[in-house]
Amino acid sequence: MYYEKYLKYKTKYLNLKNIKMIGGTLSELDSLDVSIKTIILMGEAHTLKTNLIEYNNIIKKQKQIIDLVLSKFGQDKTYCYSEAPKEFRDLALRTDNISSSVISQYTINKIPIKFSNITTCDRENSQCDDKYSDDILSIFDEEPHINCIIAAIGLLHVSELKQFINIKRPDIKIIIVNTVSHKQLLPLNMKEYPALIELLKIESPYELPIENFIVEVLYNKSNEKIYKCPDCQTITGELAPKNPTDTSLFSHRYLCPNKNKIPIEKL
Numbered sequence: 001m002y003y004e005k006y007l008k009y010k011t012k013y014l015n016l017k018n019i020k021m022i023g024g025t026l027s028e029l030d031s032l033d034v035s036i037k038t039i040i041l042m043g044e045a046h047t048l049k050t051n052l053i054e055y056n057n058i059i060k061k062q063k064q065i066i067d068l069v070l071s072k073f074g075q076d077k078t079y080c081y082s083e084a085p086k087e088f089r090d091l092a093l094r095t096d097n098i099s100s101s102v103i104s105q106y107t108i109n110k111i112p113i114k115f116s117n118i119t120t121c122d123r124e125n126s127q128c129d130d131k132y133s134d135d136i137l138s139i140f141d142e143e144p145h146i147n148c149i150i151a152a153i154g155l156l157h158v159s160e161l162k163q164f165i166n167i168k169r170p171d172i173k174i175i176i177v178n179t180v181s182h183k184q185l186l187p188l189n190m191k192e193y194p195a196l197i198e199l200l201k202i203e204s205p206y207e208l209p210i211e212n213f214i215v216e217v218l219y220n221k222s223n224e225k226i227y228k229c230p231d232c233q234t235i236t237g238e239l240a241p242k243n244p245t246d247t248s249l250f251s252h253r254y255l256c257p258n259k260n261k262i263p264i265e266k267l
Ligand SMILES: [Zn+2]
Pocket: 229, 230, 231, 232, 233, 234, 252, 253, 256, 257, 258, 259
């Protein structure tokens, strides 16, 4: 009986390890060549604080990417470009209602940020991506010592933007990191964005390592296994122990630190 339990735990644990290995394009960032001028197109979505889970996730991902890039290129050689128009700069640096503002505030403490010169942007009209590409590339002209630009830009712009930059400056290496989760893309009518469909085939969202927590095991009246969160005391139904990686089956209290973590049983 004990051995059976151990085997189950082990399989579960190994599965978790596999999930952790999905690192999106981070491996590409790990092997950056800092002697080549590089633009990191950090595909993002303005995520509101009211959507707390996605908001926290996208902020966490982008901070990781920024930290990793800075550790490679150095703060003195790296610049940030924000899609936020420059007339909203002060607002962007004040509010925390939107993920991109939190990232701007995090970044500006480390490196300079150029806020966008493009004020109105018609997404149907790819000309705005042409303008974005000029706006981003001008950083390399104005600041010749800069070797890397992290451009925090809506995921919908990324494909076109890459093409424009490639045409204008084929010497520049472009790396795309997609921080928008699958869930955030669901409301989009993908048929309207054929370039995005193609992009997502290559650039799946960079997934955060999935964290886990030790859960309390209980049995209900029908002697079926159920779980209890040691922090918020929430008790699950029978499905959660059967599908531990489906975190939607484990509802926690609002601010519980174990929310969205995978429950694992103590040996
Ligand atoms: Zn909990």
